[in-house]
Amino acid sequence: MIEDFDVGSDWHVASPYPFLARLRAERPVFRSEHLGAYVLTRHADVRAAYGDPRRFSSKGSLTISRSLTRETRDRLGEHGSFLSSFVANVDPPDHTRLRRSVSRAFTPRAVAAMEERFRRLNEDLLDRIGPRRAADFVRDIGHEPSIKLTARFIGVPEADEDFVQAHVKDWFQLFLSPQPPGRQLELAGSFLDYLDYVDRLVAARAKEPRDDFTSLMTSLIGTELTHREVVELISTILLGGNDTVPNQLGNTVLRLLRENAWPVDPARIRNAAEECMRIDGASLGSFRYVTTDVTLHGVTIPAGALVLLSTDSAAHDETVFPDPERFVIDRPNADAHLVFGYGIHFCVGAALGRLQLRTALEVLGRRLPTLRLVPGEPIAYRRSIVGRGLAALAVEW
Numbered sequence: 001m002i003e004d005f006d007v008g009s010d011w012h013v014a015s016p017y018p019f020l021a022r023l024r025a026e027r028p029v030f031r032s033e034h035l036g037a038y039v040l041t042r043h044a045d046v047r048a049a050y051g052d053p054r055r056f057s058s059k060g061s062l063t064i065s066r067s068l069t070r071e072t073r074d075r076l077g078e079h080g081s082f083l084s085s086f087v088a089n090v091d092p093p094d095h096t097r098l099r100r101s102v103s104r105a106f107t108p109r110a111v112a113a114m115e116e117r118f119r120r121l122n123e124d125l126l127d128r129i130g131p132r133r134a135a136d137f138v139r140d141i142g143h144e145p146s147i148k149l150t151a152r153f154i155g156v157p158e159a160d161e162d163f164v165q166a167h168v169k170d171w172f173q174l175f176l177s178p179q180p181p182g183r184q185l186e187l188a189g190s191f192l193d194y195l196d197y198v199d200r201l202v203a204a205r206a207k208e209p210r211d212d213f214t215s216l217m218t219s220l221i222g223t224e225l226t227h228r229e230v231v232e233l234i235s236t237i238l239l240g241g242n243d244t245v246p247n248q249l250g251n252t253v254l255r256l257l258r259e260n261a262w263p264v265d266p267a268r269i270r271n272a273a274e275e276c277m278r279i280d281g282a283s284l285g286s287f288r289y290v291t292t293d294v295t296l297h298g299v300t301i302p303a304g305a306l307v308l309l310s311t312d313s314a315a316h317d318e319t320v321f322p323d324p325e326r327f328v329i330d331r332p333n334a335d336a337h338l339v340f341g342y343g344i345h346f347c348v349g350a351a352l353g354r355l356q357l358r359t360a361l362e363v364l365g366r367r368l369p370t371l372r373l374v375p376g377e378p379i380a381y382r383r384s385i386v387g388r389g390l391a392a393l394a395v396e397w
């Protein structure tokens with residue numbers, strides 16, 4: 001029997017792969033009542049859907065939580081549909097214009113220039129934490145360097161980092177996971193404070209530009225971008241940078257420790273990182289709305305329906321990756337995973353994400369070569385529709 005696509009249940013969070021393998025074989029277009037969406041699970045179908053933005057639209061696809069109460073909506077006012085102008089949430093021609101602006105900040109030169117800064121942030125952290133000989137990898141090691149790097153990239157002053165971090169977490173909860181009514185109102189208040197903060201940052205950079213992402217985007221207001229688009233971009237990139245890379249790093253370190261592959265020989269880090277992203281991707285997939293009836297493998301997805309492109313399943317597709325549940329550190333096509341998406345919305349931060357992952361593996365491997373899991377500690381994942389990440393990971397060295 002095929003269960004539903006129940007991302008909230010323990011079995012699904014920890015290891016959905018036997019279930020996804022059955023879907024790929026028997027029901028490649030699966031209607032999930034739980035998600036209220038159709039799910040595509042084969043690599044070829046997921047890739048083709050990403051590559052067909054006309055029929056698989058991104059418009060509004062990120063606002064997953066439809067469970068905001070009327071009171072919360074009133075409180076949010078015009079921001080109730082927040083994200084409506086975020087680059088991942090729009091179709092061409094708006095997408096083409098927004099993407100062009102954002103890409104200016106992610107040139108290969110700009111990304112390469114961040115390597116040294118990121119390396120230093122990791123070294124600083126390990127100088128402080130090294131003597132402790134034990135830590136929760138997620139809380140104490142995985143997040144800080146990425147959060148600090150993203151903050152500097154955006155132009156958030158160091159003194160405001162904790163404020164931003166706390167508010168970004170609230171934002172994430174409010175829009176991406178269902179919350180009880182009272183908590184919704186609290187989170188909405190926090191979110192509005194956060195938007196005020198980003199607004200003030202934009203105003204400050206408009207007056208006095210610096211060498212940061214906020215200044216670059218602010219300089220495009222009135223010509224290429226609107227004020228609202230800039231505020232949404234900045235707020236969301238703070239979220240993207242704060243969460244996805246640390247999640248991927250945690251998944252990666254756990255995998256390497258379990259496979260007795262720690263520390264990774266520097267010459268193999270590039271491929272090892274790709275294989276870890278393939279087998280334990282931090283992003284589970286992307287949502288799209290079909291703009292017309294789409295018939296695939298005998299199933300008609302009706303116009304207007306929500307579809308999940310399961311990159312998590314695509315990365316374990318046996319027709320592309322032989323013996324997919326086995327970790328193969330030098331798997332030749334490991335980078336054919338779709339964890340950064342594909343097509344026009346392909347992750348604009350992919351090069352930066354990869355750079356952080358490789359740099360962290362290199363520094364951590366060198367500084368903590370005896371890193372190991374604390375025996376007997378359970379491995380717990382956070383519950384989320386869109387991403388896989390650990391709640392905690394007890395390590396020692």
Ligand code: HEM
Pocket residue numbers: 058087088089099102237240241244245248282283285286287338339340341342344345346347348349350352353354
């Ligand atoms: C391992 C880390 C990361 C993963 C797994 C990841 C995953 C993804 C995925 C799957 C998409 C496609 C969304 C879609 O098609 O609907 C995407 C888009 C995007 N990502 Fe990432 N991402 C990561 C890191 C980052 C970083 C570090 C940044 C920025 C600092 C970033 C910024 C963005 C933006 C702005 C988009 C929208 C691009 C567009 O719509 O054209 N991501 N990401």
